[in-house]
Amino acid sequence: MGSEQCRTEDLCDRSQRVEPTEAEVARDRSQPGEPSDAALVRDRSQPVSIRDVARAAGFSYQTVSRVINESPNVSDATRDAVLAAIAELRFRPNRAARALAGGPLQAVTVLATSTSLYGYAAAIEGIEEATREVGFAMGFRTLKGVEPEAMHEAVERAIEPASGLIVIAFDPAGALALECVPPEVPTAAMIQAPAAGLTPAPSHVWIDEFAAAKAATKYLLDLGHQTVHHVPIPDWSGSTPRLAGWRAALQEAGVQPGLVLKGGWTAEWGYEAGLALAKQPEVTAVLCGNDEIALGLMRAMYENGRAIPEDVSVIGFDDVPYARFAFPALTTVRQDFKALGRVCFARLLELGEAGLSIGHAETPQAELVVRETAGPPASATEGSSARPPPRATA
Amino acid sequence: MGSEQCRTEDLCDRSQRVEPTEAEVARDRSQPGEPSDAALVRDRSQPVSIRDVARAAGFSYQTVSRVINESPNVSDATRDAVLAAIAELRFRPNRAARALAGGPLQAVTVLATSTSLYGYAAAIEGIEEATREVGFAMGFRTLKGVEPEAMHEAVERAIEPASGLIVIAFDPAGALALECVPPEVPTAAMIQAPAAGLTPAPSHVWIDEFAAAKAATKYLLDLGHQTVHHVPIPDWSGSTPRLAGWRAALQEAGVQPGLVLKGGWTAEWGYEAGLALAKQPEVTAVLCGNDEIALGLMRAMYENGRAIPEDVSVIGFDDVPYARFAFPALTTVRQDFKALGRVCFARLLELGEAGLSIGHAETPQAELVVRETAGPPASATEGSSARPPPRATA
DNA sequence: CGATATCCTGCATACGTTTTTCCAATCTGT
DNA sequence: ACAGATTGGAAAAACGTATGCAGGATATCG
Numbered sequence: 028m029g030s031e032q033c034r035t036e037d038l039c040d041r042s043q044r045v046e047p048t049e050a051e052v053a054r055d056r057s058q059p060g061e062p063s064d065a066a067l068v069r070d071r072s073q074p075v076s077i078r079d080v081a082r083a084a085g086f087s088y089q090t091v092s093r094v095i096n097e098s099p100n101v102s103d104a105t106r107d108a109v110l111a112a113i114a115e116l117r118f119r120p121n122r123a124a125r126a127l128a129g130g131p132l133q134a135v136t137v138l139a140t141s142t143s144l145y146g147y148a149a150a151i152e153g154i155e156e157a158t159r160e161v162g163f164a165m166g167f168r169t170l171k172g173v174e175p176e177a178m179h180e181a182v183e184r185a186i187e188p189a190s191g192l193i194v195i196a197f198d199p200a201g202a203l204a205l206e207c208v209p210p211e212v213p214t215a216a217m218i219q220a221p222a223a224g225l226t227p228a229p230s231h232v233w234i235d236e237f238a239a240a241k242a243a244t245k246y247l248l249d250l251g252h253q254t255v256h257h258v259p260i261p262d263w264s265g266s267t268p269r270l271a272g273w274r275a276a277l278q279e280a281g282v283q284p285g286l287v288l289k290g291g292w293t294a295e296w297g298y299e300a301g302l303a304l305a306k307q308p309e310v311t312a313v314l315c316g317n318d319e320i321a322l323g324l325m326r327a328m329y330e331n332g333r334a335i336p337e338d339v340s341v342i343g344f345d346d347v348p349y350a351r352f353a354f355p356a357l358t359t360v361r362q363d364f365k366a367l368g369r370v371c372f373a374r375l376l377e378l379g380e381a382g383l384s385i386g387h388a389e390t391p392q393a394e395l396v397v398r399e400t401a402g403p404p405a406s407a408t409e410g411s412s413a414r415p416p417p418r419a420t421a
Numbered sequence: 422m423g424s425e426q427c428r429t430e431d432l433c434d435r436s437q438r439v440e441p442t443e444a445e446v447a448r449d450r451s452q453p454g455e456p457s458d459a460a461l462v463r464d465r466s467q468p469v470s471i472r473d474v475a476r477a478a479g480f481s482y483q484t485v486s487r488v489i490n491e492s493p494n495v496s497d498a499t500r501d502a503v504l505a506a507i508a509e510l511r512f513r514p515n516r517a518a519r520a521l522a523g524g525p526l527q528a529v530t531v532l533a534t535s536t537s538l539y540g541y542a543a544a545i546e547g548i549e550e551a552t553r554e555v556g557f558a559m560g561f562r563t564l565k566g567v568e569p570e571a572m573h574e575a576v577e578r579a580i581e582p583a584s585g586l587i588v589i590a591f592d593p594a595g596a597l598a599l600e601c602v603p604p605e606v607p608t609a610a611m612i613q614a615p616a617a618g619l620t621p622a623p624s625h626v627w628i629d630e631f632a633a634a635k636a637a638t639k640y641l642l643d644l645g646h647q648t649v650h651h652v653p654i655p656d657w658s659g660s661t662p663r664l665a666g667w668r669a670a671l672q673e674a675g676v677q678p679g680l681v682l683k684g685g686w687t688a689e690w691g692y693e694a695g696l697a698l699a700k701q702p703e704v705t706a707v708l709c710g711n712d713e714i715a716l717g718l719m720r721a722m723y724e725n726g727r728a729i730p731e732d733v734s735v736i737g738f739d740d741v742p743y744a745r746f747a748f749p750a751l752t753t754v755r756q757d758f759k760a761l762g763r764v765c766f767a768r769l770l771e772l773g774e775a776g777l778s779i780g781h782a783e784t785p786q787a788e789l790v791v792r793e794t795a796g797p798p799a800s801a802t803e804g805s806s807a808r809p810p811p812r813a814t815a
Numbered sequence: 816c817g818a819t820a821t822c823c824t825g826c827a828t829a830c831g832t833t834t835t836t837c838c839a840a841t842c843t844g845t
Numbered sequence: 846a847c848a849g850a851t852t853g854g855a856a857a858a859a860c861g862t863a864t865g866c867a868g869g870a871t872a873t874c875g
Contacts, residue, residue: 076861087825092863100823123520123582124861127830131863136558142549143542143742152536155563164530164581166560169549187558188517188830294746319743326746348537349713352688352720354748470831481855486833494853518831521860525833582860821872827865834859842851 075118084112095120096131122164126189132213132379135372136166136185138204139195144292145318145347146364150195150217153368161376161383166190170200182207191215191375198292199263215375217367220268230374232367232390233268236344239360239393240272241279243342244314246395248280251403252312252340256285258300258324260292260316260344269344273314290316294323301327304339311339311404318343318350318359325353325400336402346396355399363391469512478506489514490525516558520583526607526773529766530560530579532598533589538686539712539741540758544589544611547762555770555777560584564594576601585609585769592686593657609769611761614662624768626761626784627662630738633754633787634666635673637736638708640789642674645797646706646734650679652694652718654686654710654738663738667708684710688717695721698733705733705798712737712744712753719747719794730796740790749793757785 077095081088086105093101094109101109112118122133137154141147151167158165168185170178182204185192191213194205208214214230220237221227247255255277259270270287277284288300297320304310305328315321321343325335333339335355343350346361366389373388471489475482480499487495488503495503506512516527529552535541545561552559562579564572576598579586585607590596602608608624614631615621641649648671653664664681671678682694691714698704699722709715715737719729727733729749737744740755760783767782 078861088861089826089863090824092861093824096863098864102823105823119578121521121582121861123517124830125863126517127515127521127832127860128862128864129830142536142546143539145537148537148542151561152563155536155561156565159563162578164560165562166558167545167549168559169546169553171550183511184513184556188515294743298746322743323746326748326750329748349688349716349743352692352717354720354723356720472831482831483833483856484854486831487854490833496853499853515831518860519833521862522831522833523860817875819872819874821870823870824868826867829863830861832860835857837856838854840851840853843849845847 075116076121077118080109080112080116080118083116084108122189126187130189132189132191132376133162134164134166134187134190135193135375136168136187136190137193137195138168138170138182138185138201140170140198140200141292142167142169146197146345146362147195149364150368150371153365154193154372156365157369157372157385157388160385164190170204173200175203178203179207183209186212191379193217193371193375198261202263213375213378215371215378217364217371219262230371230378232371232374234362234367234391234393236268236360236362236393237272237275239362239395240269240314240344241276242272243344243360243395244273244276245280246397247312247314247340247342247401248276248282250312250340250401251406253309253404254282254285255312255314256288256304256310258288258297258313258315258320259290260320261290267316269314269316285310285312290320292317292319294319294326296320297323297325298327300324302331304328305331305333311406312401313339313341315341315343318345318347318357321357321359321400322350322353325357336400337405340401340404342395342401350396351398353400358398358401359396361394361396366391469510470515471512474503474506474510474512477510478502516583520581524583526583526585526770527556528558528560528581528584529587529769530562530581530584531587531589532562532564532576532579532595534564534592534594535686536561536563540591540739540756541589543758544762544765547759548587548766550759551763551766551779551782554779558584564598567594569597572597573601577603580606585773587611587765587769592655596657607769607772609765609772611758611765613656624765624772626765626768628756628761628785628787630662630754630756630787631666631669633756633789634663634708634738635670636666637738637754637789638667638670639674640791641706641708641734641736641795642670642676644706644734644795645800647703647798648676648679649706649708650682650698650704652682652691652707652709652714653684654714655684661710663708663710679704679706684714686711686713688713688720690714691717691719692721694718696725698722699725699727705800706795707733707735709735709737712739712741712751715751715753715794716744716747719751730794731799734795734798736789736795744790745792747794752792752795753790755788755790760785 077091078088081091084091086109090101090105091109094106125133135154135158137151139147142151155165170181173181192208194201194208194214194216196202196205196216196218205216216231218231218233220233221231244255255273257270257273259267274284288303290296297315301324304313313324315324321341325341328335328339335341343357343359346359350357350359369385370388370390373385376383376385471485472482475485480503484495484499485503488500519527529548531545531548533541536545549559564575567575586602588595588599588602588608588610590599590610590612599610610625612625612627614627615625638649649667651664651667653661668678682697684690691709695718698707707718709718715735719735722729722733729735737751737753740753744751744753763779764782764784767779770777770779
């Protein structure tokens with residue numbers, strides 16, 4: 028109701044001011060003369076321009092532009108008047124026009140391999156939330172099915188004027204994409220870990236997965252397991268921080284490292300690895316590259332009569348929402364990708380000349396969440412029970 | 422090879438033509454005179470404009486525009502020459518400029534409550550894939566935390582010139598957002614089901630969940646269950662197609678309907694519902710509003726000594742990727758949200774005046790995927806076993 | 816009180832594209 | 846061969862915003 032009334036007033040105000048200065052309208056709307064009924068045509072979806080605001084406030088539209096862009100050379104009185112007019116008219120700047128005129132950063136495009144994998148989806152959610160706070164638009168482009176040779180082209184396509192880039196470089200495709208970004212494009216990235224030796228770019232963010240994997244592996248070792256096996260997530264440089272952390276813990280404990288299986292992102296990979304591992308009775312503990320893998324592996328273990336955690340302990344990575352409802356509930360390393368997304372966008376903002384920033388952007392810590400899938404090895408208590416799984420076929 | 426040669430010729434052509442006509446360049450680049458070194462400044466991220474293409478092809482830049490927009494009044498020879506120049510220079514039209522000049526639809530913004538819930542993530546993936554095929558940009562905006570009163574404002578903010586809208590209206594917030602979209606904005610939507618009685622908008626798409634829920638319920642009934650209970654997903658109008666289908670199957674079978682629990686989207690809700698249901702021995706079959714709910718419910722059942730499927734059968738909805746790796750593997754109703762996303766975008770495209778379209782866009786069918794969580798009730802075979810779950814605490 | 820520095824504002828132009836208008840060239844039919 | 850019809854291509858005006866430049870107003874100082 029209130030807003031309804033407000034809008035009516037706006038209309039009145041506007042028509043009252045505009046009517047007597049028909050000439051002014053024509054002059055103001057486009058430098059050379061123009062059919063004077065221009066005002067009547069303004070009923071499109073984005074009807075109010077800075078010119079309308081300027082007219083309402085009684086200044087030239089350039090001054091309005093200065094207010095919007097927080098130019099220092101505007102008197103407080105003018106600024107307030109313009110701001111009031113902006114609020115009054117519910118003006119929102121036209122993104123396309125700003126971009127065209129070389130305005131400041133006002134959008135991000137996220138480049139990622141997937142939207143449905145948990146880590147990616149959560150990161151996107153965090154980024155979106157952050158963009159909303161500062162009025163940025165968020166675009167999205169997938170890297171799926173892009174051949175390495177075509178990556179340059181794919182990245183180029185994602186670049187728009189007045190728009191930054193956030194690359195989720197958790198996987199080979201993402202990392203390659205990151206390398207393909209021209210240096211002049213404002214870019215931030217979520218990476219697995221900074222390259223060894225090099226000082227990481229300030230706009231690259233990551234969670235310390237090395238330490239987390241090491242701690243998780245140590246946790247299993249401390250439980251009494253002889254060694255720990257690993258099913259990694261995909262990588263392209265021969266290792267991942269998760270794998271490296273696992274290896275480091277094993278070395279530190281002076282223990283012979285377990286097997287490294289073939290890795291992937293999905294439960295299928297975990298299932299395959301589980302099938303292979305289940306056949307080997309000496310396998311009692313597995314650190315999985317992510318929770319999907321862990322879930323698939325657990326399934327394979329059960330199918331082969333290996334009880335969890337009695338016969339084999341499993342630890343996942345990420346803490347997907349359903350991990351705690353798995354059966355048994357999955358012990359895992361929680362990673363707050365949403366928070367990391369926020370941080371990443373904050374870094375991008377710091378790159379831009381715009382004085383914008385968002386609140387609450389601290390790099391999250393990984394954290395071991397102990398639930399039910401990890402316990403002492405059977406040898407530490409009694410013989411393996413190898414109880415068959417609770418299936419209908421039992 | 423042929424095209425290779427062609428390109429070389431173009432290059433020669435170009436340098437020969439451009440060099441001697443420095444003045445022409447200046448004239449061409451901006452109507453009033455301009456510092457003639459403008460060409461030197463062109464080393465930004467989007468360096469090549471239609472003017473560059475025109476110069477390379479030997480035509481005016483307006484002709485290039487016509488070729489791009491497939492205007493009929495361009496000779497084949499001219500078109501080919503321009504197209505060659507475009508390929509040569511790797512020209513890509515500037516989205517902002519096209520939008521500003523009132524060009525055709527070239528972007529979509531997806532409005533949805535969540536990115537991480539499976540159905541949403543999959544739909545987004547489908548939409549993204551489809552947008553890529555026709556060179557559209559894809560934006561994304563979340564509805565999370567938007568109060569109903571603020572919805573209009575939130576939707577308005579998501580509207581950009583030359584950009585359509587896709588609303589994922591599976592939930593109350595999405596449905597409200599859909600209502601808030603001004604009629605002049607090209608919009609398509611994914612909905613739960615068309616409103617009863619009304620002819621659905623041609624740009625609204627949905628999967629026949631009613632039939633699927635009915636079939637799933639019937640499947641349980643045919644297995645010998647006395648009745649089926651239901652844990653719904655959230656809704657605002659008192660029902661959902663899934664719930665209605667469930668009820669219809671029960672009515673058709675002349676069976677007293679089971680309980681309708683309080684619903685939500687996540688496993689937590691299913692867990693709570695499961696806790697309540699597990700206490701009632703007469704509960705032998707539950708249709709869940711989605712797979713997360715089913716997983717949470719299964720967990721609650723196990724914790725209370727109710728074996729699945731021996732004591733209670735469970736059917737989920739959606740077929741999330743990890744459903745088949747759950748333990749027992751979840752019987753569920755598969756829904757191809759990715760395909761639905763494609764279809765939705767195809768509908769949006771049909772709305773636009775642009776003659777664009779994408780391949781492979783048929784509304785997907787829901788499909789019951791029989792796995793391990795549904796079986797005949799214990800009464801149909803013998804007494805309930807109530808075997809304790811395979812936990813460490815056992 | 817006048818001069819100078821400072822601050823604010825308006826003017827003109829640019830951004831890359833679409834679109835409308837218009838003219839020239841080509842083709843058709845007789 | 847000529848009038849008319851048709852077609853191909855060019856010119857110019859938008860679209861909404863940003864910004865360098867210059868001029869005007871105001872404040873400060875001598």
